[in-house]
Amino acid sequence: MSYQRRGDGTLTGMPRVTVCMAVYNGASTIERALDSVFSQTYQDFDVLVLDDGSTDQSGEVARRYDCRVITVPNGGLGAARKLMVEEATGEYIAFIDSDDFWLPEKLEKQVAVLDKTQASIVHADCWFMHDNGRIVPRDLDIPDNSDAFSHVLPNNSIIASSAVFRRSDMLEVGNFVADTVRCSDWYGWLMLAPGHKFVHMKEKLVEYSVLESSLANAGFRFYQAQHHLLTTHVLPKREELFAGLPSNRRARYVRMLVRDVGLALSGMARAKRATGLTQESRQLAVDALRHAPDSTKVWGRALSCLRP
Numbered sequence: 001m002s003y004q005r006r007g008d009g010t011l012t013g014m015p016r017v018t019v020c021m022a023v024y025n026g027a028s029t030i031e032r033a034l035d036s037v038f039s040q041t042y043q044d045f046d047v048l049v050l051d052d053g054s055t056d057q058s059g060e061v062a063r064r065y066d067c068r069v070i071t072v073p074n075g076g077l078g079a080a081r082k083l084m085v086e087e088a089t090g091e092y093i094a095f096i097d098s099d100d101f102w103l104p105e106k107l108e109k110q111v112a113v114l115d116k117t118q119a120s121i122v123h124a125d126c127w128f129m130h131d132n133g134r135i136v137p138r139d140l141d142i143p144d145n146s147d148a149f150s151h152v153l154p155n156n157s158i159i160a161s162s163a164v165f166r167r168s169d170m171l172e173v174g175n176f177v178a179d180t181v182r183c184s185d186w187y188g189w190l191m192l193a194p195g196h197k198f199v200h201m202k203e204k205l206v207e208y209s210v211l212e213s214s215l216a217n218a219g220f221r222f223y224q225a226q227h228h229l230l231t232t233h234v235l236p237k238r239e240e241l242f243a244g245l246p247s248n249r250r251a252r253y254v255r256m257l258v259r260d261v262g263l264a265l266s267g268m269a270r271a272k273r274a275t276g277l278t279q280e281s282r283q284l285a286v287d288a289l290r291h292a293p294d295s296t297k298v299w300g301r302a303l304s305c306l307r308p
Helices: 030-038 060-061 077-087 106-117 167-172 184-192 214-218 220-241 247-274 279-293 297-308
Strands: 017-023 045-053 068-072 090-094 121-130 135-138 163-167 198-210
Touching: 017 060, 017 121, 030 060, 045 060, 045 077, 045 106, 060 068, 068 077, 077 090, 077 184, 077 247, 090 106, 090 167, 090 297, 106 121, 106 184, 106 198, 135 198, 135 220, 167 184, 184 220, 220 247, 220 297, 247 279, 247 297, 279 297
Parallel strands: 017 045, 017 090, 045 068, 121 198
Antiparallel strands: 090 163, 121 135, 121 163
16 A cells, blocks of 8 residues: 555555655754655655754754654664664655755656666766855766676765665665664665665766765774774675675675775775874775775875885
8 A cells, every 4th residue: 555645634554665864963954855855746655754863953853844753862874774774664765864855756766667677776866066066966877787786886886865775675685784884875785786686877866965074074984984894794794795696706896895995994094194193004004005905096095104
């Protein structure tokens, strides 16, 4: 049974889509994001907002809308996404960050693709909306016949606010994990990839907010989170992740993951160097080169850390 909005605002049935939004101190942006959800041409959805321990009015703003709001102590995005998937009631789940914006036909177009292709996830292109006013289009080029891993390796190409996925498939592969404060979506997509179909829509359906301060401050904790994700959660599962692939492709994807570890280590090294921790920086730089000896970016970062 589908979930429908009558003319008087009352609701019937179960939703096909649960729109999930985790928010932490997003009171200044959440209203615009929710307006874009409730303005969708496709209306067979409910909305779950997880207030992740906000100290502003985020939860109060969400309650002005037709949303189910859950308030929890701050646990980070990984824990929030895991809980939202568990709490969702829809066949499909669509994430939206509290500072992003959907075009009106996003859900209608993506649900149609999921129904037609029987894919586990569909994601779209976007505009990167920088807070200094700069707008940058993101146009991926992923061939239609690509396997699911081509969407998430060597880097994650799936912007969470652009994705709609099957809840049952995500639960079947184990769901997101709570301790991935950053990169939590990357983990989920990687776990979902084996044996499932991913579809990329070459259409921009999302305005994705980019804070210049976040780019400038992508320091030690950011790269440490990537390193933790890869070494603690992903690489230990490499055999089962790539079990169904030909040996040459399996080896190529493992090399990508190891190289990503090197990139994360080199970022950690550079951050340590910037704070004057020279010895720690050098140790991390050497370890980075061991993981990614063929990466010019890793070499560039390492040389800056190893110099006297």
